[in-house]
Amino acid sequence: MIYPVVVFGNPVLREQCRKVEFGSDVKDLVNDMFETMYHADGVGLAAPQIGKDLSLLVIDFYDFVEEGRKRQVEMINPELFVDEKSQFVSENEGCLSLPGIQKKVFRKNKIRVKYFDRDWKEHDEEYEGFAARIVQHEYDHLFGKLFIDYSENATIQKQLKQIKNRIIQPSYEIV
Template sequence: MIYPIVVYGDPVLKREADEIEEGSIDVIKLKDDMFETMYEASGIGLAAPQIGKSLRMFVVDGSPLEEEGMENFKKVFINPEIVWEEGEKWNFEEGCLSIPGIREEISRHAKLRINYLDENFVEHEEEFDGMKARIIQHEYDHIDGILFTDYLTPFKKRVLKGKLNNISKGKCDADYKIKIPSKK
């Protein structure tokens, strides 16, 4: 099932997500739906809050980047915890399916170690670097209620305020189905 992508302004994107207890939901179905949704939107990562589910889960697939080492980088992260981040921070222009049409330079650590459960609730602890680390950090931020725009300077946020307000009203170009925040 392909879900609409929740866009900027929806409270689910700013909330710390809940841990998943084994057996509480069908994580295999959710994983499959998340990958299908991510591929439909031409993404390389997708966190559960981006489909309106406040759960500590995200999926990644770096193969569309066509970089060495990314062809087999397809994973599911459930209840992840970044153990450490290190290395010189490096800038890279990031985008987000929940913030269509905006890309900005973001500085992130070069390496990380992460502890997580896979879709079979098997525990893993692995180290990642470079683009893999960046994708994980971006998606991990989503389950902590952080968007890449939160890292921008106050000046840059003011410059983008109009565009972000338009996204929250559905006035944006996305070639995938989006869910506009409900008006209260």
């Protein structure tokens, strides 16, 4: 099932997410999130973006991770740890919930994340570079944080207003 994507202005994007109950069946939800993400041409999607305040995100790393590593990853109840010694790097980011907006964001280049997959198997992994950036971006969603919060917003006020007033219509359905 493809969900409409929640865009800026909807309060669910600003909520602190609840932990998913350990052992609960989230397979359909995970599949639906991947389907919604691919339909909207995204590389990551967090549960609040389909209107659910749950600690759950999905990512397709494409070629952003080294060969041999899993490309499609769902992270349930993730816990992120930044490598304090790693440097901050700045790259452009976008978000399905902020269609049309791109901004440079400083993020740590290296992170570690612990999470459960859909079978409730625990993982403890490190990511670097753009893969680390995607994880940090999606993880922020679980705490009501958006990438536009990192920078001076004056320049994008007009765009935010357009999203709120539905003047911007992306190729995917929004709510």
